[in-house]
Amino acid sequence: MNDLIPIERVLEENIRVKELERQGFIIKPDNIEIYIKEFENRTSVLPDENYWREKRVLITGISGFAGSHLAEQLLDLGCEVHGTIRRHAVPMHENIEHLRGKIYLHEADITSAERILSIFEKIRPNAVFHLAAESFVPTSFREPVRVSHNNIVGTIKIFEAARRFDDGLESVHVACSSEQYGLVDPNEVPVVEDLKKNPFRPRSIYAISKVATEQIAWLYHNSYSVPSIITRGFNHEGPRRGIQFVTSVIHRQIVEIMNNKRKKIIIGNPNAIRDFTHVKDTVNAYILVSEKKKYGEPFNVCSGKGITIADYVKLAKRVFNIKVDVFVDPKRKRPSEVPLLIGKNDKIVKSIGWRPVRSILDIIKEGVEYFQQHPEQLGIEAH
Numbered sequence: 001m002n003d004l005i006p007i008e009r010v011l012e013e014n015i016r017v018k019e020l021e022r023q024g025f026i027i028k029p030d031n032i033e034i035y036i037k038e039f040e041n042r043t044s045v046l047p048d049e050n051y052w053r054e055k056r057v058l059i060t061g062i063s064g065f066a067g068s069h070l071a072e073q074l075l076d077l078g079c080e081v082h083g084t085i086r087r088h089a090v091p092m093h094e095n096i097e098h099l100r101g102k103i104y105l106h107e108a109d110i111t112s113a114e115r116i117l118s119i120f121e122k123i124r125p126n127a128v129f130h131l132a133a134e135s136f137v138p139t140s141f142r143e144p145v146r147v148s149h150n151n152i153v154g155t156i157k158i159f160e161a162a163r164r165f166d167d168g169l170e171s172v173h174v175a176c177s178s179e180q181y182g183l184v185d186p187n188e189v190p191v192v193e194d195l196k197k198n199p200f201r202p203r204s205i206y207a208i209s210k211v212a213t214e215q216i217a218w219l220y221h222n223s224y225s226v227p228s229i230i231t232r233g234f235n236h237e238g239p240r241r242g243i244q245f246v247t248s249v250i251h252r253q254i255v256e257i258m259n260n261k262r263k264k265i266i267i268g269n270p271n272a273i274r275d276f277t278h279v280k281d282t283v284n285a286y287i288l289v290s291e292k293k294k295y296g297e298p299f300n301v302c303s304g305k306g307i308t309i310a311d312y313v314k315l316a317k318r319v320f321n322i323k324v325d326v327f328v329d330p331k332r333k334r335p336s337e338v339p340l341l342i343g344k345n346d347k348i349v350k351s352i353g354w355r356p357v358r359s360i361l362d363i364i365k366e367g368v369e370y371f372q373q374h375p376e377q378l379g380i381e382a383h
Contacts, residue, residue: 004266004327011310012271016186017340020306025190025342026273027307027360029315036359045353047287051080053202058125060110060158061132062103065240066175068095069293075102077287082123083106084132086111089183095240110154120161127290128172132159133209136244137179140206151209152216155192161221171290172306173229174217174294178275178302178341179207180232190344193232193298201292203338216300219257221296229290234275234302234343236282237363241372243377246309250316251367256323256378264316264325270334274327275302275342277365292352302343303356316364
């Protein structure tokens with residue numbers, strides 16, 4: 001703890017970021033009312049229940065954060081929902097416990113061709129949502145071979161199965177990532193899907209694996225006419241987010257402070273700027289792009305607004321009326337940082353009519369509420 005640095009000593013100012021703020025692309029706690037007003041009466045296109053009713057859907061990684069929320073929405077639409085889960089010594093999958101009896105689970109290592117082929121042959125899915133991946137960026141620095149093998153080889157196995165069992169298959173969605181854009185020049189922000197304007201400059205093995213995931217989806221669509229759906233999701237947050245991710249790190253500490261178990265907040269890089277979207281809005285986008293059959297082309301799924309991690313903490317403290325000091329732990333910084341990621345969502349808004357309808361305040365309130373309801377996840381050190 002002696003290495004902790006008061007946040008005020010490491011905050012940085014960037015001229016381009018100031019310009020983005022003037023243009024309305026940066027969320028500032030002191031002007032939060034202007035941002036919130038944009039959500040008043042905002043609506044989004046919703047999936048067509050008639051399209052999805054009784055469709056057989058396979059979600060890889062169904063027990064994960066996004067996978068569990070996606071399963072809920074697809075169940076509400078009347079789908080027959082199947083999902084792959086990894087084998088554990090103790091079969092605990094907290095995110096989907098409330099869905100037991102409503103969904104069909106298949107234990108699988110997604111890198112096993114034999115297992116994935118057998119699942120496709122049994123289910124004959126109408127739609128696939130490929131979410132299974134090692135998604136925590138620091139893990140990809142610690143275990144680059146395992147992460148790349150899981151994310152890349154696993155994707156190939158899914159598409160090989162889709163190619164062979166394509167009868168009735170209408171979409172294979174891959175959840176790609178804003179991390180693919182990587183080291184974005186501040187003058188290129190907000191980033192668009194056009195790689196001539198925003199080329200990929202990945203800064204981690206995870207990001208490289210997602211570039212490969214997208215290219216695999218594109219290749220199988222163009223070579224074998226697999227109905228590939230590609231989204232580039234920016235940071236999606238909310239209830240059930242893994243404890244190691246930055247928003248959950250903050251939300252958990254907020255709860256511990258309110259429980260008188262903590263007297264300070266500790267974070268990593270406070271100057272990083274991210275574009276946060278509520279997970280329920282994000283999975284709604286996944287469903288819509290699949291429903292509209294937008295094959296082989298990428299769509300940013302983002303809010304179009306960024307916020308510094310420092311200001312995210314400031315906003316969270318304000319929401320819950322907390323007055324504690326904030327410190328930076330240098331050990332929490334990545335070996336290779338991505339300082340700035342804000343997306344432009346014009347393509348998906350104009351093409352499909354999707355819009356995020358939940359604000360960053362909803363993310364904070366619901367994220368904190370989740371950990372209040374799950375005290376067993378407090379007090380665990382996240383790395």
